Amino acid sequence: MEYLTLNNGVKLPMVGFGTWDIRGEVGKRCILEALELGYRLIDTAQMYNNEDIVGKAVKESGFARDEIFITTKIYRPNTDYKRAKDGIERSLNKLQTDYIDLLLIHEPYDSALEMYEAFKEAYQEGKLRAIGISNFDIRKYKTFVKSCGIIPAVNQVESHVYYPQLDLKAVLESQGTLMQSWASFTEGRRNIFAEPILNEIGAKYGKTSGQIALRYLLENGIAVIPKSVHRERMEENIDVFDFELTSEDMEKIGRLNEKRSLFGWY
Numbered sequence: 001m002e003y004l005t006l007n008n009g010v011k012l013p014m015v016g017f018g019t020w021d022i023r024g025e026v027g028k029r030c031i032l033e034a035l036e037l038g039y040r041l042i043d044t045a046q047m048y049n050n051e052d053i054v055g056k057a058v059k060e061s062g063f064a065r066d067e068i069f070i071t072t073k074i075y076r077p078n079t080d081y082k083r084a085k086d087g088i089e090r091s092l093n094k095l096q097t098d099y100i101d102l103l104l105i106h107e108p109y110d111s112a113l114e115m116y117e118a119f120k121e122a123y124q125e126g127k128l129r130a131i132g133i134s135n136f137d138i139r140k141y142k143t144f145v146k147s148c149g150i151i152p153a154v155n156q157v158e159s160h161v162y163y164p165q166l167d168l169k170a171v172l173e174s175q176g177t178l179m180q181s182w183a184s185f186t187e188g189r190r191n192i193f194a195e196p197i198l199n200e201i202g203a204k205y206g207k208t209s210g211q212i213a214l215r216y217l218l219e220n221g222i223a224v225i226p227k228s229v230h231r232e233r234m235e236e237n238i239d240v241f242d243f244e245l246t247s248e249d250m251e252k253i254g255r256l257n258e259k260r261s262l263f264g265w266y
């Protein structure tokens with residue numbers, strides 16, 4: 001595993017395991033499998049209704065707590081200071097942990113700054129190792145950082161070869177915020193796995209188009225959290241550190257950029 005360093009010195013695994021839509025006993029088994037295969041970051045959210053199985057899987061895995069990086073996100077029902085504060089305690093309880101490695105505001109709510117006050121307090125108390133945001137576009141990010149006090153360590157956003165958001169990445173980087181991609185495989189909105197350019201480049205390295213798509217993001221300094229319930233795909237998605245794309249490969253992949261969200265979120 002390779003790591004990126006957040007603006008407060010905390011190390012973030014470059015490839016993590018996404019858990020959207022993974023629940024119950026089967027979901028817990030997937031998370032355990034991912035940990036066994038070498039994933040060290042698990043991405044969950046209150047909205048996913050699965051923090052409890054993440055907590056259970058981490059406990060059952062036998063890994064020391066500090067070997068695993070847990071990200072979770074607080075969402076709409078907890079958008080004022082008091083509710084955000086209570087929400088942090090609820091996540092800690094569900095995750096069965098004394099601290100969360102990274103807590104994000106799930107979306108740019110109007111009261112994001114108010115929520116962030118609760119985040120900052122919990123951060124100072126050692127309940128959170130890093131704090132950040134998700135789904136903030138350039139305009140909302142710039143407004144937020146003017147008065148947030150602690151620069152968000154991470155902004156987790158839609159990012160894939162069809163909409164990498166490198167302009168957003170540059171703005172984040174200029175302030176010290178790291179970008180993390182969700183939907184690195186477009187959540188199935190495009191058949192990224194049959195994309196001719198990615199297949200062609202993959203053939204040179206003995207890699208799949210999915211691995212090339214992830215590598216493109218990683219080489220742009222963007223962390224990823226692909227999700228799969230299939231063991232062989234989990235293995236494939238983490239096996240992306242033994243080759244490098246050339247500048248010509250990067251330029252070819254860059255031509256896939258459609259410059260618009262596939263989700264209409266920004």
Ligand SMILES: NC(=O)c1ccc[n+]([C@@H]2O[C@H](COP(=O)([O-])OP(=O)(O)OC[C@H]3O[C@@H](n4cnc5c(N)ncnc54)[C@H](OP(=O)(O)O)[C@@H]3O)[C@@H](O)[C@H]2O)c1
Nearest residue numbers: 018019020043134182183184185186187226227228229233
């Ligand atoms: N912050 C936010 O607002 C936000 C929004 C969305 C997602 N997220 C986070 O980001 C994570 C990743 O996004 P996502 O799960 O929505 O989408 P994704 O990672 O782009 O795509 C997941 C889909 O790709 C398939 N897949 C995975 N690896 C594959 C491979 N090697 N070959 C072929 N198919 C493969 C999976 O199917 P199988 O499972 O059947 O293998 C699943 O259908 C989420 O799980 C969640 O943790 C955050």
